[in-house]
Amino acid sequence: MKWHASTQGERHDRTGTHRSPILGSGEGGKYLAWHLAKSGLRTAVVERQWIGGSCPNTNCLPTKNEIWSAKVADLARRADTFGVTVGPVAVDMARVRQRKRDMVDGLIKMHLQNYEASGAELIMGSGRFVAPKTLEVQLNDGGTRLLAANQIFLNVGTSPAIPGISGLAATHPLTHIEALELDYVPSHLIVLGGGYVGLELAQAYRRFGSRVTIVEHGPQLAGKEDADISEAIRQILSEDGIEICVSAETLHADGQSGQQVTLRVRTKSGEQTIEGSDILVAAGRRPNTADIGLDTAGVELDDRGYIKVNEYLETSATDIWAIGECAGSPQFTHVSLDDFRVIRDRLAGGDRTTHERLVPYCMFTDPPLARVGLSETEAQRLGIPVRVAKMPTSAVLRTRTIDERQGVMKALIAANDDRILGFAMLGAEAGEVMAAVQTAMLAGMPYTRLRDAILAHPTMAEGLGALFSKVPNHGAT
Structure with missing residues (x-):
């Protein structure tokens, strides 16, 4: 039997035994819910406020939406640089906000469709443990509901931290x-x-x-x-x-x-x-792990309030897992998605773990910063000898065509072999260029394969050939 998404205004007070309730509907949790439900398991997701989690509502996608509006404003002010004549530029923040809200509304609609299609039930309310394998949910539309389970997944995320500064x-x-x-x-x-x-x-x-x-x-x-x-x-x-x-x-x-x-x-x-x-x-951020009865469930926290997990994201309590930021995973949506894959494969008897993951980073300033693997500072701290190649982004001819020349490209190569250990780029389209380097790192390719590759001209990725041509010879750092 499958549970279907509850309709707004409907009250629930029944107790249901679910195979897999999930507390929180963030990236990893929702994909796990949809996967389990499609597999025929009775699955429910308890979400306090943000359908789909913080990424589509308040974090990743909304910030990038408004950041792009800001870039358009900047381009409009510099239009004459490109031979385009415009009138005075003004920003209407109400319209900027509405564009963002329209996007969020569309994303929520998409999530609700996914819940309906999968058969996973979405329960809007605040959940907490009242027994080791039982969640009590205070429903947003009134009433309570108890969910008993064989296994439970925690995907409660984090919230912005307010420092204890006097008067702040x-x-x-x-x-x-x-x-x-x-x-x-x-x-x-x-x-x-x-x-x-x-x-x-x-x-x-x-x-x-x-x-x-x-x-x-x-x-x-x-x-x-x-x-x-x-x-x-x-x-x-x-x-x-x-x-x-x-x-x-x-x-x-x-x-x-x-x-x-x-x-x-x-x-x-x-x-x-x-x-x-x-x-x-x-x-910074703090984990949303307080006051949800984790001690009742036997789930241990570390000294910062994050849930303690092993390499399979299993908590100290049998058959209770934690996903994403609340488990201390790197605070990125793409990592939470991989956490789902770790748990999915573990449930199927696989051996995928969180160890030695190659996690990419991208900061969406203009130009953006992208990084994967070791930084030079980390390599020095770990005592890993590396060869460093570096060049200004302006050396890439593509920057001349788009008039975005700011930034730098940097690569770390092992001192004694040709492995790529790290890459950073501050420059136009940095995230896309980084993905090419990350793919090479995942494949175990030597840097020389990128150095000698025929890369399309004029693209930003073309700069990888010039960058890797600057790698010092073996023995040099």
């Missing part, structure tokens, strides 16, 4: 969720955090017309990247007119975001005050 919470700062719902352009947006989310939205709002200041606690932007890559990012953002403050300790916040806010920060040069209109907090 009282200012009611924006997170990326609220920032994507703004119908106005802030006059001066202060961004706390220089990671992926902070940098993407800082640049977008600068292009929408805001004055923007980034305040980063660490010594550089994009703290996980090599110093040369970070410096290239900083230069690009500075040229966009973004003010950047690194190695900055925020001491106190005052005011009301959306009206007037003041930050007092301490830097190497002393204390200073930054005044703005809005604060956007982009300072």
Whole structure:
């Protein structure tokens, strides 16, 4: 017997024994639900708010939607560079927001169709363990429902973290969720955090017309990247007119975001005050593992609140798995999808694990940053000798045709053989170029195969030939 998606307004108070209830409808969870249901297993997904998880609603796709609107605004302002005459450029944030909302509505409709087609039931409500294999769901439309199960999957995700800075919470700062719902352009947006989310939205709002200041606690932007890559990012953002403050300790916040806010920060040069209109907090995320009865289920957490799992994503409780960010997996939608594949194959008796995954990264600033494999800093920390090849993106002739010359390309090759150990690119179409290198790495190809390949001209990927031609000889680093 299959359960079908419940209709809005319908109340449930029955107890159902499900083969596979899933708490949370994020990327890995929803694909697992659809797979199990199509396999004939009674499957239900409990989702508190976002159908399909954060990616289609508040994170990946909505941010990239508005970032693209910001790029169009930037291109329009530079239209004369391309021989195109336009009138004055203005940004209508209400229309930018509506374009994003229309996309999200379409994605939700697609998800509901997938639930219906698969036979998996979607239950809108908040779930928590009340017994080791029993979830109690407080339904959004009223009432409760108990789901008993043979096996349970946790896909509860993470939420934006608000640092414990004096006065910050009282200012009611924006997170990326609220920032994507703004119908106005802030006059001066202060961004706390220089990671992926902070940098993407800082640049977008600068292009929408805001004055923007980034305040980063660490010594550089994009703290996980090599110093040369970070410096290239900083230069690009500075040229966009973004003010950047690194190695900055925020001491106190005052005011009301959306009206007037003041930050007092301490830097190497002393204390200073930054005044703005809005604060956007982009300072990391926290797992949504509190108050859902995990102790009742025997599910252990680590010291940061993430669910402890083994290489098969099995928790400390028998027949309970965790998927995606709540399990401490890298915080990317594509990793959550692979978590689904690990669990799917494990349930079928396979031996796929999370060990030694080659995880690609992409930050959608303009130009974007893409990276896969080791960075030079990581190689040094691990004591892995490498040969480094590097060149400016402007050396790729494609950049002359599109007038997007900013950035750098960088490759790490093993010192004693020709394996590609890492690749990073800050430049136009970086994510697509990275995919070609990642494919070569997965295939175990030596870098010389890319160096000597016939690559189409004029493309950005053509630059790989020139980049890999710069690899030092064996024994050189």
